[in-house]
Amino acid sequence: MARFIFVTGGVVSSLGKGLASASLGALLQARGFRVRLRKLDPYLNVDPGTMNPYEHGEVYVTDDGAETDLDLGHYERFTGVPSRRSDNVTTGRIYQTVISRERRGDYLGGTVQVIPHVTDAIKEFIVAGTEEADFVLVEIGGTVGDIESLPFLEAIRQLGQELREHAIFVHLTLVPYIAAAGELKTKPTQHSVKELRSIGIQPDILLCRCEKPLPASERRKIASFCNVRQEAVIPALDVSTIYEVPIRYHEEGFDDQVLRCFDIHDSPAPELSVWRGLVDATLKPEGEVTIAIVGKYMALQDAYKSLGEAIDHGGMANKVHVNVRWLEAEQFEGDGDPTQILEDVNGIIVPGGFGKRGAEGKIRVARFARERGVPFLGICFGMQMAVVEAARNLAGLEGASSTEFGPCEDPVVGLMTEWVRDNQVERRSGEDDLGGTMRLGAYACGLRAGSKVHEIYGSDEISERHRHRFEVNINYRETLERTGVLVSGLSPDGTLPEIIEIPDHPWYIGVQFHPELKSRPFDPHPLFRSFVTAAVHQSRLV
Known part of the structure; x- marks a missing residue:
């Protein structure tokens, strides 16, 4: 039977529950579990798919086509275990499930209530499909005391009683440093645990986020007031890189305390040399390059979380530090000249996005990279704008654009109406709901022999994750290829352009999918590895 570890948070949000869960998962995995x-x-959204990136950050997409929380990206990058649709649920989905059952009459006319119906649905979700796991780590979003999270906390309280020795609770909290007093303050942690205990949950382990070392005297105070063992009060200090977190947690005894709670005493120590290698590669680079990311959600860099991580992975693979310059696409519109801002960068990435805002700026940046020979990677919307740029300035189609922005003379990018998934045709229209109606998840792509991407991947066929509603119009393929823009990747049925490249450019590639979602620190994505290599070469030419 699987053992369950429930991870809650208190005091303030953004303390790092996702990283803590991912790091613990990596440590347990390193011990052979x-x-x-x-x-x-x-939140009440069914999933984050329709949420503004400024509200929620990145939408992480799984192989099976689920739009999920960005923390699932941390889970995958730290453990290498592919996430599934069943690994993320919201209050909205839970209520949707319960109401659907009520409409079908599944409750036999009974009054539908939060307890037991909503909490039972949450418990079903938590335990489903866990038969093959030794440990299931369940992170509860939000902060203890939030009204929204109460049904989830009640559900895990009930599970704690039902599972008994097969469940423990880890609570992540804050021990702030008050500079004026020169002291760490434990009172917020005490109040947070008091709030948690008031709803029936006694934490077994406390993770204490702090920017200064936590003295033994303060650990004793926290242990005494919060009714936990002193050795189960684990300091979680700030670190230089997130890949140092598993190492520090192990040094503080986090994984040892987890195993002790489950009465496991014969587990071998984790092998962490690969993590130390990642830290060395990050903190001791042999050079540096500058990459510009030209997007439209720059006010919140979590909107491009996986992209930032994938770039770092490419840097580690090339033993260089990547200086990322985050730039708003709108500044390149109108009189905005890319030359002054981009002339010293070694590579340019135009990532995904939705809507017309910033589109013309992205088109100008794509042209700059093409004409100046700067390594360029266009992702999803970025690829589409690169195609629009080529159609206008190389093929002479001045009216080329995307139907996402309205009717146009030459729709080189248009709304997808049907595609094939698992030998089944899926259809969409412009009148469909926005949520969950895109081309989502992993799809196969055939690579053109002799192309740059064929060389990079070393394979005839690849599988990558998608999240888009518009596509490059296959009817313009011949027009583009006459200008030197090669369609080097196609869907298996040959109808959807997946990759474009310019063979006589040092490195110019656009992809309809999101390669950043499959990059791992131990296994950098081939496109990002190659892109950073090209940026390194470009830096030596400047």
Whole structure:
């Protein structure tokens, strides 16, 4: 039977529950255990797919086509275990499930209530499909005391009683440093645990986020007031890189305390040399390059979380530090000249996005990279704008654009109406709901022999994750290829352009999918590895 570890947070949000869960999963995995990680989100949206990136950050997409919380990206990058649709649920999905059952009459006319119906649905989600795991780590979003998370906390309280020795609770809290007093303050942690205990949950382990070392005297105070063992009060200090977190947690005894709670005493120590290698590669680079990311959600860099991580992975693979310059696409519109801002960068990435805002700026940046020979990677919307740029300035189609922005003379990018998934045709229209109606998840792509991407991947066929509603119009393929823009990747049925490249450019590639979602620190994505290599070469030419 799987053992369950419930991870809650207190005091303030953004303390790092996702990283803590991912790091613990990595440590348990390094000891030889099989792990699965799940996230319970308390908001009423069915999933984050329709949420503004400024509200929620990145939408992480799984192989099976689920739009999920960005913490699932941390889980995958730290453990290598592919996430599934069943690993993320929201209050909205739970209520949708319960109401659907009520409409079908599943409750036999009974009054539908939060307890037991909603909490039972949450418990079903938590335990489903966990038979093959030794440990299931379940992160509860939000902060203890939030009204939204109460059904989830009640559900895990009940599970704690039902599972008994097969469940423990880890609470992540804050021990702030008051500079004026020169002291760490434990009172917020005490109040947070008091709030948690008031709803029936006694934490077994406390993770204490702090920017200064936590003295033994303060650990004793926290242990005494919060009714936990002193050795189960684990300091979680700030670190230089997130890949140092598993190492520091192990040094503080986090994984040892977890195993002690489950009465496991014969587990071998984790092998962490690969993590130390990642830290060395990050903190001791042999050079540096500058990459510009030209997007439209720059006010919140979590909107491009996986992209930032994938770039770092490419840097580690090339033993260089990547200086990322985050730039708003709108500044390149109108009189905005890319030359002054981009002339010293070694590579340019135009990532995904939705809507017309910033589109013309992205088109100008794509042209700059093409004409100046700067390594360029266009992702999803970025690829589409690169195609629009080529159609206008190389093929002479001045009216080329995307139907996402309205009717146009030459729709080189248009709304997808049907595609094939698992030998089944899926259809969409412009009148469909926005949520969950895109081309989502992993799809195969055939690579053109002799192309740059064929060389990079070293394969005839690849599988990558998608999240888009518009596509490059296959009817313009011949027009583009006459200008030197090669369609080097196609869907298996040959109808959807997946990759474009310019063979006589040092490195110019656009992809319809999101390669950043499959990059791992131990296994950098081939496109990002190659892109950073090209940026290194470009830096030596400047």
